[in-house]
Amino acid sequence: MDNYSKFLHFTIFLNEKTRFLSMDINNWIEENKAKYIEISDKIWDFSEINFIEFQSAQFLAGKLEEEGFTVERGVAEIPTAFIASYGSGDPIIAILGEYDALPGLSQDKVPYKKKIETREHGHACGHNLLGVAGLNACIAVKEAMKRGEISGTLRYYGCPAEEGGAGKTFMVKAGLFNDVDIALCWHPDSFNAIWTMNCMANTMVYFKFHGRTAHAAADPYNGRSALDAVELMNVGTNYLREHMIPDARIHYIITNGGQAPNIVPAEAESYYIVRGPTTEKVHELYKRVLKVAEGAALMTETTFEVKFAAGMSNLLPNRTIERVFLKKLKEFGPIEFNAEEHKFAEEIKKTFPKADVLDLLGILGPEVVEFLKQRKDQALIGDIMPYKESSITIPGSTDVGDVSWVVPLSQFTTTCAAMGTPGHSWQTVAQGGMGIGHKGMIFAAKVLASSAIDFFTKPNLVKEAKEEFQKHRKDNPYISPIPEGAKPFLEQYKN
Numbered sequence: 001m002d003n004y005s006k007f008l009h010f011t012i013f014l015n016e017k018t019r020f021l022s023m024d025i026n027n028w029i030e031e032n033k034a035k036y037i038e039i040s041d042k043i044w045d046f047s048e049i050n051f052i053e054f055q056s057a058q059f060l061a062g063k064l065e066e067e068g069f070t071v072e073r074g075v076a077e078i079p080t081a082f083i084a085s086y087g088s089g090d091p092i093i094a095i096l097g098e099y100d101a102l103p104g105l106s107q108d109k110v111p112y113k114k115k116i117e118t119r120e121h122g123h124a125c126g127h128n129l130l131g132v133a134g135l136n137a138c139i140a141v142k143e144a145m146k147r148g149e150i151s152g153t154l155r156y157y158g159c160p161a162e163e164g165g166a167g168k169t170f171m172v173k174a175g176l177f178n179d180v181d182i183a184l185c186w187h188p189d190s191f192n193a194i195w196t197m198n199c200m201a202n203t204m205v206y207f208k209f210h211g212r213t214a215h216a217a218a219d220p221y222n223g224r225s226a227l228d229a230v231e232l233m234n235v236g237t238n239y240l241r242e243h244m245i246p247d248a249r250i251h252y253i254i255t256n257g258g259q260a261p262n263i264v265p266a267e268a269e270s271y272y273i274v275r276g277p278t279t280e281k282v283h284e285l286y287k288r289v290l291k292v293a294e295g296a297a298l299m300t301e302t303t304f305e306v307k308f309a310a311g312m313s314n315l316l317p318n319r320t321i322e323r324v325f326l327k328k329l330k331e332f333g334p335i336e337f338n339a340e341e342h343k344f345a346e347e348i349k350k351t352f353p354k355a356d357v358l359d360l361l362g363i364l365g366p367e368v369v370e371f372l373k374q375r376k377d378q379a380l381i382g383d384i385m386p387y388k389e390s391s392i393t394i395p396g397s398t399d400v401g402d403v404s405w406v407v408p409l410s411q412f413t414t415t416c417a418a419m420g421t422p423g424h425s426w427q428t429v430a431q432g433g434m435g436i437g438h439k440g441m442i443f444a445a446k447v448l449a450s451s452a453i454d455f456f457t458k459p460n461l462v463k464e465a466k467e468e469f470q471k472h473r474k475d476n477p478y479i480s481p482i483p484e485g486a487k488p489f490l491e492q493y494k495n
């Protein structure tokens with residue numbers, strides 16, 4: 001054979017191998033899906049929030065261990081973070097998993113609001129599905145590795161506390177992604193699409209004011225109210241809003257407003273989230289919020305301390321990985337929902353205000369608008385949304401952003417809920433525990449597994465994704481949103 005024939009032969013062999021493997025993966029996931037649906041329902045039942053996902057992390061890590069993965073628990077000084085590895089050598093392909101629920105959103109698997117009385121929290125962002133699709137994909141790819149069809153290192157990253165704890169940002173800070181070549185990620189949603197948009201960077205901090213207590217009626221002049229400081233800081237921040245960039249956001253809650261109105265509160269606390277299009281912009285705005293806090297302390301003769309809770313970066317896109325995901329979504333899609341699932345979606349759709357999805361996604365261009373218009377009367381959309389590269393920043397944040405700054409990473413979404421289902425809602429909890437969510441999860445597992453196999457078998461694809469990553473990063477160094485010395489905010493759950 002001359003060199004060109006050899007090259008052709010090799011290319012055909014690789015293509016056939018990949019094709020064979022992806023078909024094999026599809027069958028394997030279909031044959032084994034009952035087991036993974038059961039695992040997902042188990043995580044749904046645990047419904048554990050930020051940093052206390054002890055049962056969930058243990059359960060998932062245990063399943064991977066049973067399958068021959070080597071598990072390292074408690075990474076990045078977080079008891080519920082873990083890494084499971086299989087194989088050795090290059091390339092190192094990572095699949096990210098999450099498993100944290102949201103507080104106070106307990107809900108049964110029915111299309112109307114019904115709290116499970118024995119449970120407080122609920123999987124209102126579908127992270128039971130997110131974590132288990134990744135686990136399912138890893139075990140499917142491992143089967144192919146075991147047969148000697150693929151070589152390299154496969155890793156499952158067990159990432160806790162996505163909902164406000166920034167587990168991944170701490171894992172990045174601990175250097176746990178430094179040797180990874182490609183990271184793959186997905187998220188449940190109400191459409192099958194590539195996540196091409198940007199997210200907001202943020203910083204999350206507590207402002208704790210200290211004053212002096214006194215009898216609120218007898219000698220208030222001796223008191224210095226920490227609550228006054230909290231309130232004045234909030235007022236100052238609300239004036240600041242007019243003079244900040246339009247794509248920034250500030251939100252707060254009062255976490256401690258004192259004990260009783262007849263006592264001048266010596267202690268009071270607020271919890272702030274400052275968001276912006278980049279970490280740099282967040283820092284600029286945060287410094288101004290800090291000045292407002294100083295002003296409030298000066299006015300009330302109180303002092304304050306700042307306690308860092310979490311921080312997240314905006315998302316760096318990787319169009320090379322996005323194109324691989326797109327090919328796989330088309331290969332394994334669309335999702336076929338059955339009559340019962342359509343009925344459930346129709347019912348649940350009646351429980352939330354008619355969301356104009358076009359308002360949110362219309363910015364992606366005419367093809368997406370047309371796609372959504374044609375399906376505006378459908379409760380469930382199983383088709384694949386047209387692909388559109390976008391640099392638009394959507395109002396929300398994720399710690400996946402931090403991983404995207406240190407390793408080439410992309411995400412896709414699959415339909416796990418009726419169109420327009422509000423995020424972080426009881427409706428998401430309900431759908432993530434039944435057929436609709438399960439189908440989206442199994443579909444996601446196939447896309448993840450088959451994409452991972454492409455990166456294992458096509459070194460040029462890894463090279464291309466890495467070159468693209470380097471180009472984005474060249475003049476943009478990664479600034480960790482975690483201040484030096486800050487630890488994961490576990491204290492809040494210790495009592």
Ligand SMILES: [Zn+2]
Binds near residue numbers: 125
């Ligand atoms: Zn989420």
